[in-house]
Amino acid sequence: MTPKPHVSAASRQPIRAAGPWLAPALAILLLGGCGGLGVRPTSETTVVQNPAVAEAGALARNGVVLTGQARVDNERRIHQLLSQLDNDTLAREATAAAPGDPLYNYMGQALLERGLPLPRPFDHAAWTFDANSRPPAESDGYRPPVKLAMLLPLSGNLAIAASPVRDGFMAGYYGERRRRPEVTFYDTTGSIAGTLSAYDRAVAEGNDFVVGPLDRAAVDALFARGSTPVSLLALNSGSQSPPAGNASFALAPEDEGIAAAEYLLARGARRVLVVAGSDDSQRRAVDALRERLGERGATVTDVVGEGIADLGPFAAREGGVDAVFLAMRGGAARELTPKLALAGLGGVPRVATSQLLSGTGNAEEDRALDGIAFPTETWAVRGITGLPSATYAAGMLPTARGAAARLFAFGYDAWLLSAYMERLVKTADGSIQGATGTLQVDGFGNVKRIPAWATFISGVVMPLPGGADRR
Incomplete structure (x- = not known):
């Protein structure tokens, strides 16, 4: 019999990880949606190294x-x-x-x-895939843990963000018909002390894989320990790469900046004008874009605020502008597009962050955004096997609606990663199609997400043909 998820009794605070409505609702949801030269010596000769x-x-x-x-x-x-x-x-x-x-x-x-294949698997070590006498992998690489601990802030300030992550994870769990792990939820209370205590309890209680925590400071605290007795998939990125045998998965603004840079570079853009808002996530996306373009010989010509009145002087810079990057919400972008046209930039490639979707939904108004490309979740624009459509899910679960839908997809992918992690880290071509995009794990334990790309056509969000998440 497949074990059911339960809540750790070790927590001092009551944890309502999943109310009595969640399992039936998810079941209905799933059924309904069905300098100098170096040398490299060899055995025969000496080869000049780049x-x-x-x-x-x-x-x-x-x-x-x-x-x-x-x-x-x-x-x-x-x-x-x-x-x-x-x-x-x-x-x-x-x-x-x-x-x-x-x-x-x-x-x-x-x-x-760069979207290129690996010649061999990454050099990974210290993973605990064989703990608890875990059964061998299925033919597709499916090899979930035997006992899985979920570390989430089920109380405290981050509990609202944790709810869609939890429900997305359980949607993936209930949607799988093969062997599934026993899942225990541990409340981190959104604090570092609570997280460290929850992880230690999870280890003591025999879990062979840990998913979480969600808070970045708590991730840093766990990673600072250096080595961990049980491998974990952190649901945020730390300030440094995970210790050997661990991984981190995040929906970080930097990832969108890098994805936008690669998208533009692939289309020959070398001089990019940036128009951005001032919040932290927008600044982080811009910084990542600038760094990646600089590494590849391209440049950001200027960074101007979203309230700019006249873009003409920036478009007239020596060398010109051959692409525009927008780090702003939909309403601000609608106001900006006429200014881009007046400056002669209406016809150059225009790429935005996923924040472009914020404040949209009226097709007549959103026609102003037609042609702007932006990264998004595969589930939202194409759908994926294993989940009903995003529209259907939103009608069934409050945690799959609006802005929470992205975290719901993130939680679903956390389930996939926990079940296919061995395949991802031990094979050269390891990747899985998740709700947030195509997922891979690099040699440092960072989950790399290749997003889907979408645009507005007649004010309606549509997938771009040949989106980057499908190679």
């Missing part, structure tokens, strides 16, 4: 012992060096790297970001 690769390799080897900002700066320099390589050189150097070479995971990360 100088950027030689420097990056030295940094990667020395970086193993670095911590804090020194490690961050070291990794940034490695990424800058690898960005100088064209696709063929990068792929060739990655193929030639010896097993265990610290640079391989960096090169593999760069290959994934």
